[in-house]
Every structure is written in C-alpha cells, then in structure tokens.
Amino acid sequence: MHPSFEKVLVADDDLPWEIVDDKIQRKVMSYTRELMLVKVAFKQGGIGTMHQHPHLQISYVAGGVFEITIGDQTRVLKDGDVYFVPSNVLHGAVCLEAGLLIDVFNPMREDFV
Template sequence: MNSSIHPAFEKALVADGDIPWEKVDDKIQRKIMSFSNELMLVKVAFLQGGIGTMHKHPHLQISYVASGAFEVTIGDESRLLQAGDVYFVPSNVLHGAVCHEEGVLIDVFNPLREDFL
C-alpha cells in the first residue's frame, strides 16, 4: 500500500477508537497509530501465550510495555519485562517476545515498517 494514502500517514491527532485492529494471529493484533517515512508507532495487543517469533529487520526499534508481562529476548539476552519497562532493538539484531500476562506493547520503528502497510 502506498503510505501517502494510508489513513494513519502523518496523522497528527489520533484517537485510539478511530484505528481498527489488524489480526496478526489468534493471540496478537496490532494498530498502526501514525507514521511518516522516517518513523512509525504501532500498538500491539497480546493474549497470554502470544509469541512474537524471533526475527530481525533493518529498522531501529524501541518498545514500551504499556501493560502485561513479556519475556523479551534480544540477541542472547532474555528478561521478563512488565508495565512501564522499555526495550531497544538495534538494526538487524535477532529478537522476539513471549507474552506471560495479557498486555500491550507500543512499538516505535525508524524508518517505517513498509511490510506492515
């Protein structure tokens, strides 16, 4: 999809209820809240047991644990993170998460994740 016609492209004021959830799998859904070519913010909701499989991408990523509890692995380091915690993923580093307690991650990417559009 061309980012210039996506409804969240450079949207300045965003009401959560205006953005529909996109099903990723049976335990994960996401919302692209707003983005430009250089930056993207995505809200990701997990049910307990949801798995963000190990993967890597060229984008920088920083994520905020808005609620719940997640075992996050970045490279060869793993840690249980809870509401209020943050993690940073450098470019092309293998990472993933397992949801231990239903919750929400707020993911920020630089540049935008074109594969999400």
Template sequence: MTSLVNAAFEKTLVEDNDLPWEIVDAKIRRKIMSYSKDLMLVKVAFEKGGVGATHKHPHLQMSYIAGGVFEITINGESKILKEGDVYFVPSEVLHGAICLEDGVLVDVFNPMREDFIHT
C-alpha cells in the same frame, strides 16, 4: 484495510477508538497509530501465550510495555519486562517476545515498517 492504514500516514492527532485492530494471529493484533517514511508507532495487543517470533529487520526499534508481562529476548539475552519497562533493538539484531500475562506493547520504528502497510 489499505485506506485505513493510509489514513494513519502523517496523522497528527490520533484517537485510539478511530482505528481498527488488524489480526496478526490468534493471540496478537495491532494498530498502526501514525507514521511517516522515517518513523512509525504501532500498538500491539497480546493474549497470554502470544509469541512474537524471533526475527530481525533493518529498522531501529524501541518498545514500551504499556501493560502485561513479557519475556523479551534480544541477541540471545532474555529478561522479564512488565508495564512501564522499555527495550531497544538495534538494526539487524535478532529479537522476540513471549507474552506471560495479557498485555500491550507500543512499538516505535525508524524508518517506518513498509512491510506493515498493505497494498
């Protein structure tokens, strides 16, 4: 997997079908689409019932709901978001997601998530 993820480093023209899915758990998978040290875009596919556990990180995060319906919780406030909606997570703020209908999130991080890169 390392060489495939590294192949996304500063990739300028990205075709979705060229990238494999990484299994996160039984209901979640992701693709690192492209990244630099300052920015990363990740596609995350959820099956209904998939849970992005509550967590925080030093990165700024903005996410676009490309499909499906999610209950998003940020800093204790929850809202149901659907295709076309967006949410922003400031640095070090607790957040999580519950997938209510199969869907896809497009996550953007600044700086890139080094913990997503496998060595």
C-alpha cells in the same frame, strides 16, 4: 497509504485492529517515512516469533508481562519497562500475562502498511 499516514491527532477508536494471529493484534497509529508508532495487543501465550529487520526499534511495555529476547539476552519485562532493538539483531517476545506493547520504528515498517 494507510489512513494514519502523517496524522497529527489520532483517536484510538478511529482505527481498527489488524489481526496478526489468534493471540496478537496491532494498530499502526501514525507514521512518516522516518518514524512509525504501532500498538500491539497480546493475549497470554502470544508469541512474537524471533525475527530481525533493518529498522531501529524501541518498545514500551504499556501493560502485561513479556519475556523479551534480544540477541543473546532474555529478560522478563512488565508495565513501564522499555527495550531497544538495534538494526538487524534477532529478537522476539513471549506474552506471559496479557498486555500491550507500544513499538516505535525508524524508519517506518513498510511491511506493516
């Protein structure tokens, strides 16, 4: 299991970044089978390609500016904004200004560990 499985107190500096591609990296901060929190850092121009999964997802824009597409809706979101992705709905992100997303999944994303 990933070292942050069911960790109660998690120090950011204790976890390494996982490189997704040259413009995106992520940290799985903590999770159980039912819930997972992941930090995703984007450089400007980073693309979270359109995809879908059975998990519910809610994401908080902790920094930067992102063009978010969920189903047939697209909107530019910035610091403090939130978006919700229902199960199996096609969605993606384009980073317009470098930033950070905090993603929460139910159940946890087994493909991330």
